[in-house]
Amino acid sequence: MVFSSSIFLLYFLPVFLLVYYLADNKYKNYVALAASLAFFVWGAPLFIFVVLGSVLMNWFLGRMMEKQQDAGKKNLMLAGLIVNILLLIVFQYTGFIKENLNFLAGSAIVGDIPWMKYLVPLGFSFITFHQISYLVDVRRETASPFRRLSDYALFILYFPQLINGPINRVAEMAPQLADRSANDHIDNRLAGFIRFVIGLSKKVLIANVLGAEVDRIFAMPEAQLDTPLAWIAILAYAFQIYFDFSGYSDMAIGLGKMTGFILPENFNSPYTATSMTDFWRRWHMSLSSWLRDYLFMPLSVKMRNAGITGVVISVMITFLICGMWHQPGWTFIVWGAWHGLWLALDQLFLLKVLKKSGRIVATLFTFLITTVGWVFFRAEDFQQAGLFLRRMFSFVYNGVADTGLRADFWTVFALAAVFSVVSAFKPGRKLEMMVFEKRMKLIQLIIMSCIIIILFILCMGSISSSGFIPFIYNRF
Amino acid sequence: MDKRIRQGVFVLFMALLVLPAVQFKFNLVKMRPLGGTYVYEERPSFTKKEWLKGEYQEKYARYINDHIGFREFFLRSFNQFCFSVFSIPRAQQIIVGKNSTLFELNYIRDYTGTSFRGKEVINEQVAKLRFLQDTMNQQGVKLILYFAPGKASFFPECIPQRYLDSMQAMSNYRYYAQTCREAGLRCFDMNAWFVSQKNKSPYPLYHRGGIHWSSYGWTLALDSLCRFMGQQQGTPLPQMEITEVQLSDTARDTDNDIEKALNLLCGLPHDQYAYPLIKINEGENVRKPSVLIVADSYWWNVFSSGNTLHVFDGCDFWYYNTEVYYDDGRPMVAADQLNILSEVQKKDFVIILSTEANLFNFGWGFIEKLYDQYHQGWSALASEFSEEEIRGQVEYIRNDPEWMSLIEEKAKANLVPVDTQIRNDALYILSQRRKE
Numbered sequence: 058m059v060f061s062s063s064i065f066l067l068y069f070l071p072v073f074l075l076v077y078y079l080a081d082n083k084y085k086n087y088v089a090l091a092a093s094l095a096f097f098v099w100g101a102p103l104f105i106f107v108v109l110g111s112v113l114m115n116w117f118l119g120r121m122m123e124k125q126q127d128a129g130k131k132n133l134m135l136a137g138l139i140v141n142i143l144l145l146i147v148f149q150y151t152g153f154i155k156e157n158l159n160f161l162a163g164s165a166i167v168g169d170i171p172w173m174k175y176l177v178p179l180g181f182s183f184i185t186f187h188q189i190s191y192l193v194d195v196r197r198e199t200a201s202p203f204r205r206l207s208d209y210a211l212f213i214l215y216f217p218q219l220i221n222g223p224i225n226r227v228a229e230m231a232p233q234l235a236d237r238s239a240n241d242h243i244d245n246r247l248a249g250f251i252r253f254v255i256g257l258s259k260k261v262l263i264a265n266v267l268g269a270e271v272d273r274i275f276a277m278p279e280a281q282l283d284t285p286l287a288w289i290a291i292l293a294y295a296f297q298i299y300f301d302f303s304g305y306s307d308m309a310i311g312l313g314k315m316t317g318f319i320l321p322e323n324f325n326s327p328y329t330a331t332s333m334t335d336f337w338r339r340w341h342m343s344l345s346s347w348l349r350d351y352l353f354m355p356l357s358v359k360m361r362n363a364g365i366t367g368v369v370i371s372v373m374i375t376f377l378i379c380g381m382w383h384q385p386g387w388t389f390i391v392w393g394a395w396h397g398l399w400l401a402l403d404q405l406f407l408l409k410v411l412k413k414s415g416r417i418v419a420t421l422f423t424f425l426i427t428t429v430g431w432v433f434f435r436a437e438d439f440q441q442a443g444l445f446l447r448r449m450f451s452f453v454y455n456g457v458a459d460t461g462l463r464a465d466f467w468t469v470f471a472l473a474a475v476f477s478v479v480s481a482f483k484p485g486r487k488l489e490m491m492v493f494e495k496r497m498k499l500i501q502l503i504i505m506s507c508i509i510i511i512l513f514i515l516c517m518g519s520i521s522s523s524g525f526i527p528f529i530y531n532r533f
Numbered sequence: 534m535d536k537r538i539r540q541g542v543f544v545l546f547m548a549l550l551v552l553p554a555v556q557f558k559f560n561l562v563k564m565r566p567l568g569g570t571y572v573y574e575e576r577p578s579f580t581k582k583e584w585l586k587g588e589y590q591e592k593y594a595r596y597i598n599d600h601i602g603f604r605e606f607f608l609r610s611f612n613q614f615c616f617s618v619f620s621i622p623r624a625q626q627i628i629v630g631k632n633s634t635l636f637e638l639n640y641i642r643d644y645t646g647t648s649f650r651g652k653e654v655i656n657e658q659v660a661k662l663r664f665l666q667d668t669m670n671q672q673g674v675k676l677i678l679y680f681a682p683g684k685a686s687f688f689p690e691c692i693p694q695r696y697l698d699s700m701q702a703m704s705n706y707r708y709y710a711q712t713c714r715e716a717g718l719r720c721f722d723m724n725a726w727f728v729s730q731k732n733k734s735p736y737p738l739y740h741r742g743g744i745h746w747s748s749y750g751w752t753l754a755l756d757s758l759c760r761f762m763g764q765q766q767g768t769p770l771p772q773m774e775i776t777e778v779q780l781s782d783t784a785r786d787t788d789n790d791i792e793k794a795l796n797l798l799c800g801l802p803h804d805q806y807a808y809p810l811i812k813i814n815e816g817e818n819v820r821k822p823s824v825l826i827v828a829d830s831y832w833w834n835v836f837s838s839g840n841t842l843h844v845f846d847g848c849d850f851w852y853y854n855t856e857v858y859y860d861d862g863r864p865m866v867a868a869d870q871l872n873i874l875s876e877v878q879k880k881d882f883v884i885i886l887s888t889e890a891n892l893f894n895f896g897w898g899f900i901e902k903l904y905d906q907y908h909q910g911w912s913a914l915a916s917e918f919s920e921e922e923i924r925g926q927v928e929y930i931r932n933d934p935e936w937m938s939l940i941e942e943k944a945k946a947n948l949v950p951v952d953t954q955i956r957n958d959a960l961y962i963l964s965q966r967r968k969e
Contacts, residue, residue: 058590063598071550104584177587226572243539250546464619499535506542516612521604522623 058099059220068145069096070312077316078531086211086234089316096216097452101179103146108184108214111144116209125252134196138189145185147421150479152533153385179222182382186347187213191227193351208234217312221305221345233318241317244496249314253491254509254516256307263476264301266469267293270462275435279444283455285338287448289462289470294435295428296473299327302341328427328528329481331419332411333399336427344498368404373397383434388442392433399426409533556602564605568793569624574599605796613798624794633801634691634741635791636684639706639890641692644685646701646894652708658895659712661904666718666823667943669905671679671961675765675882678713678720679758680706681831682746683725683889684967687739705892723754723759724889736778736807742792742800748785749778749807753836759844762882772892777810787834813843827854827899830893836860849876872904873899914960917967926959 058065073092080088098105118137122130146154155167191212194200203209212230233240241324247474274282274290306323321343336448337345353375360367373394380393399407411419436442479485491497497505554561577583577592585592601607615621620629626638642648662748666676683706685692698964706724713720727738727750738750746754756773765770784792784806793803823844826832832850835841840859841848848859858867876881887895930936944954 058594062594063601064594067553067601068597071547071554074547074550099590102587111966115600147668154663243543245537247539247546250543413811463621464622465615468619499538502539502542506545509546510549514607515614517553517601517607518609518614522602522608522611523598 058096060305061257061516061520063517064266066257066517066520075316076115085316086207089215090207090211093211093214093216093219095183097130097179097214101177104176104178104181107144107148108181109210111141111184111188112213113211113383114140115191115213116203118192119209122192122195123202130196133194134192137192139231141188141192143184145181148176149181150381150385155481183224184213185221186224186344186351186382190224190347190351191502193226195221201225203231203234211379213316217309217316217318218320221302221309221427222341223306223321223348225320225343227382229321230318237317240319245314245317247497247502248493249311251311251505251509252314253308253311254513255492256304257308257309257516258512259300259304259307262512263469263473264297264304265519266465267297267473268301270466271297272293273461274444275441281455282444282448283453284448284451285454286460289460291420291428291432291435291449293422293470295328295431296470296477298434299324299430299477300452300473326478326481328424328477329420330423330427331416331424332403332408332423333396333401334408336423337400338394338466348379352378365404369401372400372404376400388433388439389440391439392430395426395430395433464516539803546591551790552869553602553604557600558602560602562603564603567605567608568790569795569796589869609798612796616795616797622795624791624796627791628693628696630688630691630693632691632741634688635744635795635801636688636692637744639805639889639893640683640685640744640827641696642887643683643705643892644689644705645699646694646704646767647699649703649705649708650893654704655705655708655712658900659716661711661900662713663716663943665827665900665903667876667908669883672878674877674880675760675762676719676842677719677765677884678709679828679830679883679884680710680720680722680724680888681754681887681888682724682739682750684739684744685722686889687727687731691741693764704889706889707896708719709892712909719765721758723757726757727754740784740788740803740806742803743787743788744791745831745834747807747810748834749809751831751838752809752811755835755844758884758924762822764820765821766881768818770821771815771819773840774812774814775809775845776812776845779808779810781808786837787830791930813840823879824848824882824884825851825876825880826884826886827851827896828884828886829853829888831888833887846881847942849880851899852897870885873903874910874933877903911957911960913953914964915956918960918963921961922963923956926963927955930955931960 058069059068069092077085077088101108113139114514118133125133151170151173153182155170156168159165166342174388191200192207195202203212209233212225212227212234218225267318271294274286277286283513301322323341323343324340325342327336327340330339353371356371356374357368360371361368374397376393376397377390378393379396380389380391382518383389383392403411411422414422429449432442432445432449436445478487492502492505503512546910574595576596577589579589583592612623615623616629622629622635628636628638628641630636639648662676662678669676686706690696690913710720710722710725727746730738734749734753736749738745738753741746741752742852747753748809752773752775759770759773782805784803785808788806789801789803822845824841826848828850829852832852836848836850836858839860845860848860850860851868854868855877857868857871859865885896891897940954941951942959943958944951
């Protein structure tokens, strides 16, 4: 069940919110957990058993670690990490491994695994990272293990952050699971709904419009694709993925606020970054901080004697895993390697060069590098990625006046470009603060409410019209 | 107070989420139904297998999406936004022209010639039509080719420039009209007539929000057709008389059919709609012919008006040569279940009606099928006579120079060798003689 669907928006969400608001404080966590389980079962009816087993195991390991000395804690943590990673590999990467083994062998030595098609690993990458961070934090004693299984299960499975994050930390969520009455007030509920609808609009009214044209251009035969069109497509994709993902994060954060949870921010104008290092401080922030704390830091500590080489190797390993984590596939691994490469160059010399070049040049350069990287993220395979990169840099112009791109695409494209950078400037930041963070004045709230209602109606119109493009008559 | 207002706003937000489900369940507010042709997802029946595969959930989500409360309002709001801000119509193949004149792409494609079938294809079909006209004439059945008007030809000044930029030298309509005239076919070119009357008609012949001729337009068109048929059969048909024209701000029937499919919140600017009241004078000395008409949707208005009952002695409407409707209330049948030859031979007139948008597939296979059937008919006829009899008649024709020159002309028009044409004529003469 995706957030931008009628069934979620008009059935699941209102029923959940009504029950949640009517429930006594001491039952709210149970209501949220029940809703999260229902959300999961709808999307992955059989995989819930795998996830519940994994949740039970990790909760139990956490409780056991509390009673152990340092060495015992470490062993339990390592055992937990191994099982979590193995589960992730089995359920997320079996298909990828099978394909590669068959490719290397030159024939289908590994056949289909029939039961796999019934096990949809819904949100399992996020679930695994949540659980790993829990075990590590308990081992490091930066967080206490959950006493109640239901609280731990809610920490892992809470539906707003289940599929696409943000990735929470135990230290941030545990106090809120115990008592969030301080956050559960009308201002947060209003702000949460406003943020939710803004996120929905980013996804439905911006990302989907751009995505439709990106898909069309990516499906074009080679002869039709020229340099301007390739650049338009990849720039549109850069905005599509940003508005899609940040829109989802806004919806998750908004839903959290409506139910008294403060979830971590995930994006901070990433396309205004002045280096790749800066980009990863702004893009999918909860993932990048997770990678930093649980992967890069331990690796670089292990390799501290190797100096800068150790840092470079740690960065590359971290980002190869980052690419792989996003989706099983070689193009994603190359995307991770591309980012790792530029981050490593940052460490070696690039940061200094970019600093000297000035903010505008550094921002444009970083945006260019990021955009080229998106080719690997979007392409179906290396062949398509290669074609796109060739077209982008071969300066071929077909001279076709009509690209088939409509007025709504260009308008949304321009709006996306503006909205991507606006909060880097003072007025934009002020506006964002007003909408997302500060308590609005009454008049501001009323104006904003009108905007939100219009946006909601437009989003519902767009969602409910998916597949509804009528013909005047049926013509055999 | 401040807190109360904030709570009120939040209740309003919650109502946004809750009310559609309430509307779906109780249908509290009567909504204007959506226009156009579309298919709703049926409520899926639950099966464990589909549930485990996630297929049931997908179908159910689609079902919910198609049936949410206030869907009509949500959809119309979004369509209005796209239309007003970007001039984008959210319906298949619709083009928004200048002054909010709506077109279907096929009309523009024919007008600009981008759907031109090519001269060879049309020449071949025209030759077949010529053959059919001559053959059917001999059997007392008159073939009429009816070029219905087309919106792109009627409002060329409203076509968006990007389409006019790809204007070709020839279009299906222009080439068909020219070639059919040259081939001596019985043509009724309403497209040209509509264009000539555009600025003379007291009421609109086309509306900006419709893709078909206006109610006033088709009434004139039917009247003209009746007069034309009267000339062809030598006896007039019952006369149509417009007794009154009612003016309205509300469109009826297909007068704003594309606009309806756009599903907008607000109506588009339009001229007054004119609805003529018709009286049919079935005086003496009139003859109602029986008619078979193969036509596109342009004939629907005429057919469903019931007027054909009064001017024709039966009108079988072969819709796109796929479904056959009868004006006497018989149930619809599939065209391919009927014997095309015997159906044609029962009629006084066979009319093939097409608007410009459909000329790329003129006749929808009817012409070719009938042609083939007639050819099979020649073969069957030949088996009824000895080769000696046929040869004798062929020689007779060959020895008549005047006849031969007629035969050569027919052979040229029918795109058949002269020998074949002589043989066909010989067979026809023999069969006529036997009948006598």
